[in-house]
Amino acid sequence: MSKTSLEKPEHLELTRRLLNQQSFSSLLRLLQDVVQAWELAEGAALLLLHPPGARVSFYGLDRQQQSLSFHDQTLLANGPVLELQRSGQPLRATAAALAERYPQIAALALHPSFSHYCLMPLRAGGVLLGGCELWRSNGKPFSDASLVKARLLMDLLSMAVEQLQLREQSQGQQRQLRRERDDYRVLVDVTNAVLSKLDLDDLIGEISTEIHRFFKIDAISIVLCGDREDLVTLYSTHYLQNNVAQRQQSTVPLAGTLAEQVMQSGQMLLLNLKQSDQLADDERQLFDLWHEHIQSLCILPLIFGQKTLGVLKLAQCQPDNFNAANLQVLQQIAERIAIAVDNALAYQEISRLKERLVHENLYLTEQINGNSPDFSEIVGRSQGMSSVLRQVEMVSKSDCTVLILGETGTGKELIARAIHNLSDRRDKRMVNMNCAAMPAGLLESDLFGHEKGSFTGATAQRMGRFELADQGSLFLDEVGEIPPELQPKLLRVLQEREFERVGGNKLISVDVRLIAATNRDLKQMVADHEFRSDLYYRLNVFPLVIPPLRERPEDIPLLVKFLTYKIARRMKRTIDSIPAETLRLLSLMPWPGNVRELENVIERAVLLTHGTVLNLQLPELQFHLSPMSPAGPLAIPAGQSRTAEGVARPAADSSGPADEYQRIMQVLKETNGVVAGPRGAAQRLGVKRTTLLSRMKKLGIPTR
Template identity: 45%
Template sequence: MDEKLEDKSNISLTDLFDVGQLQRVQNAFSDATKVASVITNPDGTPVTAPYRFCRLCKDVIRKTKKGRANCFYSDAVIGKQNPGGPIVQTCLSGGIWDAGASISVGGRHIGNFLMGQVKNELIAEDELIGYAREIGADEADFAQALQEVPRMSLDEFRDIAQLGFVIANELSNQAHQSLRQKRDIVALRKVEGALKESSERLQLLLDLNNAIVSNLEINALVKLIPARVRAVMQCDSVYLSMPDEGGRNFVVRGLDFPGSKGYLREGAVLEMFGSEAGRAFAEGTARRCGTEIKGQNPNVRRIIFGEGFRSECLIPVTAGEEKLGVLHLSDTRPDRFSLHDVGFLAQVAGQIAIALGNALKYQKLSDTRQRLADENSYLTREIQSGDRFKEIVGDSPELRKVLAHVSTVADTDMTVMINSETGTGKELIARTIHQLSARRDRMFVKLNCVAIPAGLLESELFGHEKGAFTGAHERKIGRFEVADGGTLFLDEIGDFPIELQPKLLRVLQEQEFERVGGTRPIRVNVRVISATNRNLEQMMREGQFRADLYYRLNVFPIHVPPLRQRQGDIPQLVEYFVGHYARKMNRPIRRIPPAVMEAMVRYEWPGNVRELQNLVQRAVILSPGDELVSPFAALRELEAMLPQPPPEERLVDVERSHILQVLKESGGILGGENGAAARLGIPRTTLIYKMRRLSIPRGIGGS
């Protein structure tokens, strides 16, 4: 634009452009932004018909002498030649915004792109109506017309004014080209093609602006943008190179390449180092490349040779200081991209940056909102799921040994595996490790691996993307993301499906995973504590549990002895539970008879602390006075229901023998009308639980 042209003193917009074309560009801008616009000569006379002008300006304000004078003054201000950017002007005492961008050729001002008639959202309408009195307009008519004027913030209007400035610059570029080619008919025909291209390019800018306004879904944007750019630029391939989580590689996003031979693929990971795209990204400058491959990394060379590319154009996409990626155009023709193309694509990249920046902020906000909702929901379920005792009760040597292990490992980030029988308080031990660790201020999240169907466990643990499977209507944050920075407790890890174990192993090794249906790796910082009552070493030998996963989980094993091996803790536990439930049920219990306490200490407690807790709760319910009633009548009822064992047999042995006998009778079948669970009169899940507790292997009793 700095080159001075001859015979340009009498050049006007109508000499260089078809008015109908200018009208279409102007109207498309107004339809996209909902802002009034008009293209004028430098003296303010309209070249196009004003579009979306509000009645307030033309029928109310301009009907008064003072109003017309103010409008003419505002038009004169925003109609000045200003190559540095749009001029934003306020009128109506700061209540209405207008803006203008100049159109020039060879340094000469030949027209204006004016836009505005937008209310300042910070100014009350009562203040604006007061302006009617200043100019002598009818206040009622003024107030009614004011309702039709759009309202927005200054930042929103500046973004729209910037788009108008980009359009004015593109018109200036085309005016420059048109003037140089005006001297003969052949040149004029070329102008028609250039104007057509300009119209398409301007339409692309408007389309991108519409995308900014209407689309906050990042995946939809990265698919839409390259397709629109390729259609306008008429090149072979367009995609966005976006940095991965680590910032060392590009991920190919939104690839639009109908003629691909397969070397360049959607989702491909390309190393930044040793690539022209990486240099454009790092330096923030556009690059045009030919077939030179010197200094390019092997992956890039393979793609260039394989696809037959002979020219590339690489435009960095940045929003302020944030680097979002690179707009990557490729073609099999040499010297396909001109400096003019680079300038236009830089404007496109500016619009893309706004769109992607807004979408990324929206995605982060949505993820944060969902994570907070998930945390709130999780904590609510935790509170409602039952009693939560914050203390580990007991002082036996066996328990002190366990707590010593807890103190040793808590301050580290090592994985811990808690091994014990059902009902010994594995979750309480895991919570204590978390509370003593540096992660105590973040989430403690638990997941019972046996309580969730295998088909849903992957989604529950790792989350899923919208549309990943039937019924996945929204993105879901998994337990690993909820626990980020904290601790994840995996109870019943022995029941973790073998087909999902490699994915769990990857998280333990790399602290990285993808959601179900996702391709973007998600990094987390989670400590994993697992628990089981099963013999995982035997399961490894039988091929039911991966050895590498076992060793990752079992870095620091903690064995919690069953209650029968730490009888010294029983009196304290009984007193603790009696006090807790007495307060909860408003019972005046102050004394535990020695005979009752002695019976509880002698009892084997096959269900461990959980059985003791439930039995004490039942005893408190049955105790109307200040003395605890013995709860062992319920146990005697259970014993009466079973075949009488020899005197030396324990209740747990009798129960095991009885289940084995029924399994033999059912041929090893657990469920169904004639299965062992139906014969025992208990649910199938209860039978499976009892078999695990009693170390009865699955499949026993079958032929």
């Protein structure tokens, strides 16, 4: 069997030489030598398609054998190569015919003078790569025999062209990857540098340093919005000689500036500044600094979320710094700067509020710690109170959770404060919170804090009660009023000692000693599926039951004396005597509002006393109170039963609710329906406003 044409040694050598070419210019020089040696043509060039074929590139050699290329999306694509795409066959023409049909291409003068022209197709794997242009100036047309010979060369040339295209594509991808890698490094370095700065002045300095280092930009300014819409704060940095930074800060008008234009549009602005332009003072200053050179100015908006914080202004005498690749990176940097600026502004506001809070807390701490860390305000010698105080001393030295149980007005907050003041946390603050006084929708935010923008009205980050109580104690009064949907989060804090703010995803660890209190029967609430059992067990580590005042009548005389002198001192009155009959009558009363109700009665009595002897009017006393049940001073009032925690509650089969309904209605009538305030029904009944409203709701009494 004879060898095929491609298997001839000379053809194998030519194939090797063609495939060894590293560029189109060297390939064209070799191609030109071959077509001349084979007497095919006097010159050759390449017309290569770029997928999907809408763009064609010309590769040739000039008279000095130097590389010559031309790229046009439409002109070359609508030339001879278009016919080649349609027919797939070689195209032969005279110079005159070619110029007449494609005058615009002829005007480019890409070829030397010739008489005859031939465009041979180049294919690889059945795909048309483009064509090889051949031309002669000897007046001889391209014959069919010469085309046969040319086809052999085109087969070899196609492999070389395909290899070069793949190499160029690979090199282009590598250049793109290197550029993206370098851009990514710049972006990471700048991002890490600016996001690590929380102080605004430090952040501005770091921004200018990093941008100057990577992009050699000599004028960097940050324009930030302030409290006033018509004024902005300008932070400018100019690198003049030896890369020494000159920094300025000033407050300037916003109206009519290029910064205002960018802030309103939210789009980047790139332009060359001229002396004749209407410019702001800081923009005109650039001409003075750089001796009236033309300034290329790039202004990028600083937008975080839906808020425009200001702009980043970059000015340079060398406009090539603002090429497409750099602009893309600078836009990404501006996005990171906006985040960093928002963080710095938030930190600035937090620092201001924290400083104010520190001063307020110093005052509050002095007030709280001014009370002796003992039981100075807890009055009682009864067996029940003595037992409670012994338990307080016992539990204070530990860090376990305490649940204080007792009716309204028994002094649960005083017990909580005594636990804190006797603990090792006494030098830290005790934060109080009444869960019943806070609307359910705001309770989570108040307990755990929230992030800026987490809900409507959250204009700034806020610390919650748990954060405020870190290293100290948190007293949750009326803990039974916490809604079921919030109970799992409270349980998590007690178990894990960590939580997230509302709208945040950062875990915040705290060291808080929890003291809770309630006048409700939590065990019954668990049975009624109103309170989580696992949370109840977490709270009920050390229950403390405060007996109601009716169960310790022997403490009433002591309380009356203590309250009388305390209130008289506060009112700057002198009362040095309390009639024995008054003490006896007060000891016989049931005091449904407990110590708080007794304090209210004493306060009215002190207010009405004109001399030094406490004047407690018997009709006034009988109006507010009814004598205790004949069962004895320690008996539970009729219509009530005892819970497992020792708290009295109405019995289901008694007439207590009816009596309570009549009593509340009578007091509301006397106060014209007013519940709160110094003359309201809650004050006269000796209960909290929230407690009275809760009872009215249960009894079906409408509120005004």
